[in-house]
Amino acid sequence: MSRTLSNDTQNNFLTIQELTDKLAKVMGVESGYNPIQAGRTNLMQYLPKSQSELPPRSMKDSFLVALIPLSTDAHLQDKYTTFLGHVRVGRLLEDMDIFAVMVAQKHILNPKLPEGIPPPQTLVTALVDRIDFSDFGPKPQEDIKISGHVSWVGKSSMEVVVWLEQNKYGKWHRITRALFLIAARDPANTKAAIVNPIVPADDREKEILSGGEMRKKNRMALQKLHVTKVIPDDEEQRIIHDLYMRTKLNDVSLMKVVLPSGGVWMEECTLSNTIFSQPENRNLHNTVFGGFIMRQAAELSWVLGYKFSKYRPKVKSISDINFNKPIAVNSLIHMHAFVVFTQMQYIQITVYVETFDPYTGKSDTTNTVHFTYEVPEIVKQVYPRTYQEAMMYVDGRRHFIEIMKSEPDNNVKLSIDAEIAHKSKL
Template sequence: MHRTLTYIHYFSYNNPAIHDRLYSVLPNRFWIDKVMERENQKPIDESHPQKPRQLIEKTMADSYMEMNLPFKSSPALLEEYIFVDGRIRTGKLLEDLDAMAGAIAYKHVDNGDPDAPPVTIVTACVDRLDLLLPNAVEDYKLIGQVTYVGTSSMEVFLKAEIIPDGESEQSSLSATESPKPSPEALGHLGPNTILATRFTMVAIDSVTRKPAKINPLKTETPAEERLFEFAKANKARKKRESETTLSRHPPTQEERLAIHDIYLQYSQYKGAEQDPMTNPEDKKPLPKEFIWMEDTRIDSNFLMQPQDRNIHNNIFGGYLMRRAYELAYANSTLYLKSQHADLLAMDEVIFRKPVHVGSLLNLKSEIIYSEGHPHRSFQCRVVAEVVDIEKDTRETTNVFYFTMAATDEKTEPRRILPKTYAETMLWLDGKRRRLQGVSSRHLLLEQLAKEK
């Protein structure tokens, strides 16, 4: 039995017209296709024992991949990505990053043996993504490579850059050329960098469904060694942060005072009638610069279709990110009463369970934290649940946190007020994420300034 080649879904293999049109403007996607096809055509035969996988030492350059997205110079491609306000659809870029991370991971796992046991690559986690998109349509280049390897998992570093005018033609690759990394490309953030993120990919034996050992990684230069050590430290940092979450530890003393202050704030307004400490007749109308958290909730349902599946018949992680972001954007516009909302960052996303074709995906969104005007940014949370229609069960697969911002000076974000203790914990979590996000973004901007 052979697996159907569906991982790089934007090639649209079931639609020759779209396939040929995208190939004509994106010849360098040939290499992503080539890597995936070699792995996908390996047979899966559970009746015969698989030979042990031979591991070979690889470098970061071995997994390097780049892909041009000439939006400015290709009307055909721009048509596939254009947003209603004339900018590039961020959700589509999230899909491309996920697909590219998978291809890079397959490229690292590949040992050149056509008879090696087939391996399935799944997206386990997406680290924080900071977005610095320009207002105008530009030509982009996506760049990535493996920067850290464990036993069966690997970290893929990805970034997107603007291709300066006049360099689009020079950087375009034909379908017979393999991209070669430049020393500056590996982990380098420059003035043209518009986003940077890290994907954690996991290798699974396609037959036994157990973790599969992957090729070790060898660093060759001081720059690569720094990338490796940074990824290693990042992994340790995420582990420490997971041990201090509000689901494991109570709020700090300072946060307890903040909780009391927020209680005193909301208890004086109408709408908090369940509060037994104050007289309902003494409550005032909620001012226009405030909004109850419960009044920001919206949800959406999607039936998972086979066109959005990967090689193991599950839905792409990139598809889930796109749907979650687009719901967060819709929620942000309703909250702001304005279409002028931008994505600043996406926090770490953990893929807990696979989403199968035919299941119902329920997405719930709410604004969990905002300090209100004059602050422009706010935190939006999206919970993804898979609904088994026949069994009538629900399972949470992902929780997304997006930092959004109002871009219109006339728009004044309203302050979020929780009512219940559970909402207050969400509010506190959003406050933590905002403080951590501001610090992370400042570090990124400082690094970009140094590069300038």
């Protein structure tokens, strides 16, 4: 199914803000911040017990288009423009997150729901599978079109594909493509809620649906093989040992390590910040907006990539963004970014997001975000010093390989062994 309309004009589109206001109205959310949110338990009676109670939906039913009107809104331009005159990726992540929820909401249809009653499902971002960026550089003075549709459905979750495009010389150019996994919860956000099944309307939708099923299986397989659950395989253990041996040089002592030429310790490639969230950063359910977390993580990782490489890095992909727990609006949020893996001109950065309780001193990891950046020159090899850092290296390497599977340039598909050998000669 095409994501664009053949003869559309910007006058046909609502802005992203207009759609956000419309969604809030549909959900029955009042404007203004109130620390105590109105209860929604009265909507429990409208929850379907099974998918058979809901009509099947096609991908065309959820297709949605909106506009980010940068060409006509000077205030918006200021919010979206970097100091280099480019478009802030973090702002786009915020828009894509809220838009994915709008698309998921459009998919849900309950004919038995009385008119004027808000839908009982609470929609939350569970995971951002992947966000890939093209080589097209968006301009902060031109409108950006955002579009998407539901591409796969489980019993209580929906995969939403989102595109960003910008018009140049009368043609829409892709900026990025993203895959969001949206979870439906009950009105109290305590357990899963049923959503409409999906039935493809044509062969193209069948193909898209098949891809969504494959991605689901791939996500499950990768989760089972995570380094916190399974010992790294033989190749990964050999690579970690090889990195360790390179720090020994010719010294037989196990107490002494030396940083190889062209290398840098992982412990020196880190950057952290603390954020105190405010009501303006909330979503419709009075918890911290997932797009806000993504924006903050993206901007922290970019600064780290800049410091590490001495070049302004270009984001190539953002993958496997996990939303493990909701974050209260009044939370202290710690973000820790690490350069966990490098190869040629690529930098793999992981950002861990934690909530911190100043009274107990305890922290709780709520999000993990993986970024792949590219710079003009070959970067230093990063070396772990502890077993914990070695597992971060393995995890980062896995994410990098997964991203590069679809890379057409064979030059970036060098084996890790070849890359380590190459850097040892620098």
